[in-house]
Amino acid sequence: MKKLIALLGCAILVQVQAQTTNEKWDLRKCIDYAVQNNISVRQADVQARISALLAHQSKLSQYPSLNMNSGTGVRFGRSIDPTTNQFSTSQFLYQNFGLNTSIQIYNGGAIKNNIKAAVFNAQAALAEVERTANDISLNVANFYLQVLASREQVKITQVQIAQSQTQLEITKKRVEAGVLPELNLAEIEAQLANDSSNFVTALTGYELNILNLKGLLSLDPAIGFELEFPPVESIPLESFGDLQPELVYQLALTSQPLQKANDFRIKAAQKSILAAKGQMYPTLSFGGNLATNFSNSFKKTTGFTFLGYSPVTGAEPKVTISNVDYYVQNPLYRFSQSSRGFGGLWEGWSNQISNNFGQNVGINLSIPIFNSGQAKTAYQRSKLDLRTVELQKTQADLKLKQDIYTAYNNATAALEKFNASKKTVASTQKAYDYALKRYEVGLLGSLDLITNQNNMLRAKVQQLANQYDYVFKMKVLEFYKGQGLKL
Template identity: 60%
Template sequence: MKYVFLFIFVSLTVLGYGQTTEKWTLQRCVEYALKNNISVKQADVQARLAALQVQQAKYYQIPTLSLGTGVGVQFGRSIDRTTNIYTNTQALYQNIQANSNVTLYNWNRLKNNVNAAQFSAEAALADVEKASNDAALNVATYYLQVLSANEQINISKVQIQQTQTQLDITKKQVEAGALPELNQIELEAQLANDSSNYIAAKTTFQQSVLQLKAVLNLDAATPFEVDTPDVSTIPLESFADLQPEVVYALALNNQPLQKGNAFRLKAAQKNMQVAKAALYPTLGFGISLGTNFYNSFNQIDGYTFNGYAPITGAEPIVKIGSANYYVQNPVFSVTQSKKNFGQLWQGWSNQITNNFGQGLGINLSIPVFNNGQSRIAYQQAKLNIKNTQLQNELADFTLKNNIYTAYTNAVLAAEKFNAGKKSVMSAQKAYDFALKRYEIGMLGTIDLITNQNNLLKAKLQQVANEYDYIFKMKLLEFYKGMGLKL
C-alpha cells in the first residue's frame, strides 16, 4: 500500500507541475483582464459613443449647407420653369439649389448642449475606469484564492511525507516485534486519509485556477501557472494609515463611481438649461441660391406663307376716307421637328447663368404652444437633477458603509490571523511532544494521529486566515486609491 500512495502522490505532482509555463503575476493577470474583459470593452464602447455625441453637439454650432439638383421630363399642361408661363409642350428641365442656415442666438442652448455632452463623456470615461477597477478587484480575489489553495497543497504534501516517514519507522518496529501490527494499520489508514486530503486540495486548486481563467476570459485549455510571491514580503499599510474616515475622504475623490456621478450631475444641470432654452425664441440666418434650365422637345425649323385669310368676326372691308380696304390675316404654317439628346441640352450654361437667383433672410422662431412638450421637458430635466443628486447621495452612503465594513472585517481578520499563529504554535508543540512519546512507546498511534490532524487543521486554517487578512487589507488600500499590488 505504501507504493500505491507514493504512486498517487508522484503522479499528481507530475501532472500538476510537469509542464513548464510562464508564470502569471497579479499584475500580468490584471493587465490581461483589462484587455479582454467583456464589461471593460462594453464600457469602452459606451465612452466612444459619448465622445461622438460631443462631436455631434459641436457640429450643431456650425452653419448647415445643403446642395441639391433635379433633372426630369414634364408632359401635358405645366409651367415653363424659366418663364413661369403655362405650356403644353413636352420639355426637359433641371433645377439647382443651395441652402445654408445658422443659428444666431438661442439662449445658449447649443453651448449648454456641448457642455452637457462633454460632462457625459467624462462620466463615461469614469465608468470605464470603474469597470477596470471592478475587473482588477475580481482578479485579485480569485488570484489570492489560487495562492491559498496552492499553499494548502503544499501543507498536504508535507503531511503525507510526515505520515509516510512515521509509517516506515513503525513498520520496522512492527517487524522487530517492538510494536503491535495495529499501529502500522492505523498509520496506513492515516496515510490514505492524507492522500485524500491532498487530492481534495489539488481539486480545489484546479477549480480556483479555472475560476481565475474565467475572470480573465482565458481559454480553459491554456497552460497556466500563477507566480507565488513570498507572503511575508507582501507590503501592507498599517491600520493607523487606513482609518475609515480618512479612507472615505480620499475615496470620494479617487473612486471612479463618485467621479462619474459628479460629471453626471453637471451634465443633468446643463441639460436642464438646454430644456429651458427651448421655451424662448430662436434667431437664425439663412442663405439660398438657385437656378434652373428648361428646353422643349420640339424645335421650330421655319415658317411657310400660305396667303391671306379674312379676320373672323370682322368686316371684310374697312373704309378709310374715300378708299375701301380689305382686312385679312396673313396665314403661316410652322415646321417643327423633334430635338435629339444633344440638342435638348443646348443653351444649358446660358440659362443656368441667366436664371441664377440669390436670397438672404433672417428668421425668428417663437414658441407659442407645442402641446406642452417644451415645458414638460424642462420640468423633467429639473426632476432628473434631483434624481441624480439622490443617486449620488446613495452611492456615497454605500461607499462609506463599504469602507467601514471593510475596515471592521480587516480588523477581525487581523485578530483571527494573530490568533491562528498561536493555534499553530500550540498544535506544533503538542504534535512534537506526542511524536517523542510515540517514539519511545508511551503514546498510542491514534493519539499521535489526532495530534497530527490537529496540526494539519491549524495550518490549513492559518493559510486561509492569512490570505483573508491580506485581501481585506488590500481592499482598504484599494479604496484609499493605492491600487492592487502584491
C-alpha cells in the same frame, strides 16, 4: 501506496514542466491584462467612445451648415416649366442645382449648454470605464490570492504525506520487530491514503482556481499559465491607523470613479436645464442659398406656316385712332414639331444654367408662441432629471460609506481570526510533537497520533485561509482609499 505517491509526484512534475515554458504572471501583469481584455471593460470603453463622438458632434453644431442639392427628372401632364414659369402639357426634361447655408446667431444659449452637457456626459462615461476596471482589478486580486492560498494548501498536504510516510516506515519496522501490533500499521496506512486524497483535493482546487482566474482574464483555458508566487508575508499592507473608515471615506468621495461620474452627471444635468430653457427663447439665424435650373421639351419646333389673322369678334383689344376703332388681331401659325434625341434634350444646358443662376441671403427670426407645451415640458423634465441624478449621487455616497465601514469591520475581524488561528496552529503543533514522542516510545496508540496530526493539518489550513482573507480585506480598504492596489 508507494505507486500512488509516485503517480502523484509524476503528475506534479508534468504540470510544473508544462508551466515553466511560459512566462510567469505576477498580480500586476494579471490586472493590466484583465483591464485591457476583459469583456466588461471593453464594453464600457465602447460606451465611452460613443459619448465622446456625441460630444464632438455637439461641438460641430455651433458651426454653419452647408448643403448642396440637385435633381434631374422628367415631368408629364400639366405642370409649370421651371425655366419659363408657364403651364405646359408637354413632356420635358428638367434639372436643378442648389447650395444653401445657415448659422444660428442667437438661440438662448441652447447650443452652448448642450455642448457642455455632452462633454460632462463623456467625462462621466470615462469614469465608468475606470470604475469597471477597478472592479475587475479587485476581482483579479481576490482570485489571485485564492490561487496562492490553494497552492499553499497543496504544499501543506505534501508535507503531511511526507510525515505519514515517515511514520509508516517507522511503524512497519516496529511491527516487524514485534513491538507494535499490525493494527497500528493498518491505521497509519489508512492515514497515508487519506493524506493522499487530501492532496488530490487540494491540487484539484488549485487547478480550478487557475481556471477561474483565466476566465476572468479572458484567457484560453488550454494556454499554459504560471503565476509568480510571492510569499504572503511580503505583500505590503498599510496599518489600521492609516485606514480609519472616516478618513478613507473622505478620500474616496473625491477619488472613486463612481463618485466622479456622478459629479459629472450632475453638471451635465445642470447644463441640460439651461439648454432646455433656451429652447423657449426666440431663435435668430442667418442664411443664404445659390440656385439655378434647366429644362427642355421632348419635342422641338422644326418650322411654321402663317395662316393669317384671327377673325374679329369684338372682344379683342382695340385702338381708336381719329374716332375709328381698330381691333388687334392675333397672327395664326401652324407649327411642325419633331421628337428630340437624347443629345438634343440637353441643348442650351450651359446657357440656361448661367441665365437662371440666382442668389439670396437673409435673416430669419423664429419666436415660439405655442408648440403644445413641448418646450415647457422639456424644461420641467430636465429639472426632474437633475433631481434624479442628485438622489443617485446621495444613494451612492451612502452605500460607499456603508461599504467602507463594513470593509473596515471585516478587516478587523479577519485580523483577529488570523491571530487566533496562529495560536491554534502553535497549540496543535505542540500537541502533535508530544503525541509523536509518546508514540515513538509506545505510550500512545496510532489512532491518537493520527487525530493529533489531523488537528494540526486543519489548523494550518485554516490559518492559511485566514491569512489570505485578512490580506484581501486590507487590500479592499486600500482600494477605497483611492491609491490603487499596492502589490
